[in-house]
Amino acid sequence: MDTKRRSDCPISCSLDIWGDKWSLLIIRDLMFAMQCTYGDFLKSEEKIATNILANRLQMLEANGIITKLTHPESKAKVLYQLTEKGIDLLPLMVEIHLWADKYSVIPPGRKEFLKEVKKDKEAFIKSGIKELKKKLVKEA
């Protein structure tokens, strides 16, 4: 596990955690798509490799962004869940969406999401965080 930070700059420290091509996609799946198992992440259209996925899940867990839980309906399944720290990345994810919306083509499915966001950004984020935290399951 990479533990040395390059500097004490907040941007740099953040990038040390999730500054790669995959981490935020896992967080996206957990945050918006309600996909929360290893198998779910593999099914996402970007097609992450199994070893990279395992590595990133470890990384995100080590950095307190996600936690592992035993799946309620089966001991064979693992349920990944955003921590509060992970949930608090929602504003960031929203800003990425807004930026992408301004400068590239957004797939139809996300258009309504963006419509909601633009209606009242602050309210959207506040209620989104509240929703996610409500679902947060504490480890036994």
Add this chain to the structure above:
Amino acid sequence: MDTKRRSDCPISCSLDIWGDKWSLLIIRDLMFAMQCTYGDFLKSEEKIATNILANRLQMLEANGIITKLTHPESKAKVLYQLTEKGIDLLPLMVEIHLWADKYSVIPPGRKEFLKEVKKDKEAFIKSGIKELKKKLVKEA
């Protein structure tokens, strides 16, 4: 230059552009530190390698985030500048700062920046973008 996108998801497309350990640091330097030459970027405390820097500058230019200008005081120097698309990453950078502020130690120098942000985020971003766009120089 990498041109194939992994999916049409806005998060994924954004990461295809600046989803690495260095790009946002270059953007940070242009946005907050007013460092805008190749040499300036090299001096940043994270110590980016020369070839990686050259590659990222190319990448960011190819994606319309930055432009190259001849430096007003010397033909030997190159002045890099954020485009409007690059400037519009300011809200994102602010959110990263706020997240990092909540979950890690922020160096004293950035504390006043964050104080300003927290006072009135929307106003801070709006005036920040305005400032940056005012300085924007059009290529001859």
Add this chain to the structure above:
DNA sequence: ATATTACACTTGCAAAACGCAAGCGAATAT
């Protein structure tokens, strides 16, 4: 009870990206 499948990884290996040091050409300074 046994076999098969589902699930979450691990492993091996080739290819690509990275990091470091050195070099190079044009522009400026001396």
Add this chain to the structure above:
DNA sequence: ATATTCGCTTGCGTTTTGCAAGTGTAATAT
């Protein structure tokens, strides 16, 4: 004329990635 600054480029060893195949445990089917 010579040296230095500046913005890269090149070579090369190391690390990370991507792909395919395999492994172990738990659930399910027979």
